[in-house]
Amino acid sequence: MKRGLTVLACAIAIAIAGTAWGHGDGEGSVPLDEIRQVMREHALHPPAESVLEGLSAANFERELRALDPHARYFPAGTWRSPMLSRDAWVGIGADLVFQQDEVMLLPYQGGGAALAGVVEGMWLLEVDGLSVTGVAPAELLRLLRGTEGSTVTLTLLPPGLNAAPVRLTMVRERFRPLDVELVDASGQRIVRVRDFVGGLTRPALLATLDFVLAASPPSAEGAAPLILDLRDSGGGDLYEALDMAALFLPAGAVLGSMQGPDGRSTVFHAPPGGKVDFPMVLWVGPETASAAEVFAGALQYHGRAKIVGRPTFGKCSSQRDVGLSDGSVLRLTNRMVWLPGGESCADVGIQPDRVVGTAMLRDPSRLLAVSMALRHGRGAKVPPPRAEPDAPAALHQEMF
Template sequence: MSFLRSFLFMSLAILLVIASFTAGYLFHQQQVGRNTYTLFDEAKEILETHGLKAPPAAPRLEYGMIRGMLQAYDDPYTIFLEPPQNELESNRLEGKYGGIGAQLEQDEQGNWTLYPYPDSPAQQAGLQDGDRLITVEDLDITPQTTADVLQAALRGPVGEAVRLSIGRAPDFTPISFTITRQEIALPSVTWRLAAEDERLGILKVNLIAASTPEEIQRAIEDLQQRGASAFVLDLRDNPGGLLDAGVDVARLFLKEGVVMQQQYRGQQIKTFEVEKPGPLVDLPLAVLINKGSASAAEISAGALQAHHRAELIGEPSYGKDTIQLVFTLQDGSSLHVTSAHWWIPGLETPVGPNGLQPDILIDPAGSAPGSDPYLQAAIRRLFGAS
């Protein structure tokens, strides 16, 4: 009998322990479920209470939330940029920024060094090639400092001063500078005469920025003075940029007609036309594209092809036919949201998703090392060379 009582007692004790664990589990389930918080708040509270380490603090936590939301949104062109990256992107598209005017390079040890541009605020203040950055304002510069963060620290409003300290060879004793930021141009176009035939002017357009149409006109004027009579607009690996600037690049070379059309959700179609003959309508022209030519660069190239103004030479382009609106958030970060589609009337095939189809297809894999088959094809087309 005593054995039976002992067995029953032990069994009851075990049941009570199991029940207590089970009840505790159910209790927590019910407590969490009763909260009026959002699902995110519930998960965050659990991490704060029970996690081995604390959740990240704002703004890192908020940035992670935004990125998670965009991942679920599932659009590769709707993106979030943190403040430093957003500032650099804005500068790039504007074609200028407030800064000290110096190239940044990282040496083999990870040290960030400065190379002032000629006649820049940095050079005028006394900075020299190879000066090693130590601090910018209150930011300590280490090998782990990213280029975006460093550039954002050096840039700012024109007329505002920035404090920095550098180390100079051989002893790298810290030297302090206070430099007033000035407007620094970020050219989107470089140009040269073709070495193969100096009658040909080559304009390499790296980005479609607000200043690009004006830069193209200035480049062509210079090349004409140096003897160029035909031109190549090289849009290879141009990721695009500003839609309006892409339209204006095409307008430079067109007499009349529609450049492109766009439509936002629930709105009427908007048409972009050539309002008056462009200043470069009579110049012989070829356009180079490849799979890295995208967005606003495809607008410029596609409009010239649709109007039979210039032949496209190269590979099919990227095929991005959407428009992103940029919303600056309260801390200087930004949300780029896909909001519209665009297309070019007159093209035989739409731009997206397969890209512009070149008039002259080039296979770069079959070219000799050091040669440029795109450019060689343009010379043959423009001058009839064999």
């Protein structure tokens, strides 16, 4: 799905549909014969027999990634179904974004962090008085984990040039992350889509849109556009992403296509039915990947939405998880995905209509000003920065 891990300040590291849960390190007994056969039968580009025979348990992870950059191996007991992301976990309910030696918090609605006053863009300085500078992600996970009902005190630096550190104490609670959240930016409601989960995210989006549009329908000329925030959407179910794109496109519009190992392509078109036809702006960034890129690419191609942010991750492919006899799971690429114009986003990502700096990408009020200006064809009157000039791009994101 995307680089790095995703860790939800919960009890375990998770990765959501398009990534996996847990991790594979290739250690111990690896069922190489089964893996060779799976790759012969299901890989998008089956390796040559000489290459397959050269796979070894000692260097399996490295050799597997050389064959398929998006492949993963999960030893028995380390893989979890992406559908389990809908279950509740104990934690503070926030994403962590690592930017070199710094860590930013992104709270989930309803989680302990949000309830304690954590807002997007706060930098994590200390956990229970211990500095996080130089602390490895695994150790930071250990510091943040705890039993349900226990508390943790975080020292945080709010966004802003002259901000002073604050200490917030929060309770580790049972928390159920949402695929679709409704958040506020400078008085305007933003619809944040975090994941694309088959059969679940589309109805969640429809219910959220019904609520938003009933409260303030953007019918008048010059009204604010509907903004979908995909900055932290690492992907998920491709069919769900295509179904969601179809909500905003006329019947018959090409949504994209997929190509499997046999070389045959399947083209997907928007079906008839009720459509959402309000003006739209999408927010994207380097963490926007896979199914989220397909969704954004389809709407951009048809001129249905303007895109603001940073170039996306660049992963126009689909993976399949295959269970092996010892309980381990092999994830491998089995389909390429093409955008409506026949191009791929692999390695290049989706290019925004308006590119912003990395600091602005984490400043919703400034993104909103750029979005409004782009929607109405004006130069943006952007509020002054709430944070220092552009920070390094995120190396990877984790969820706690």
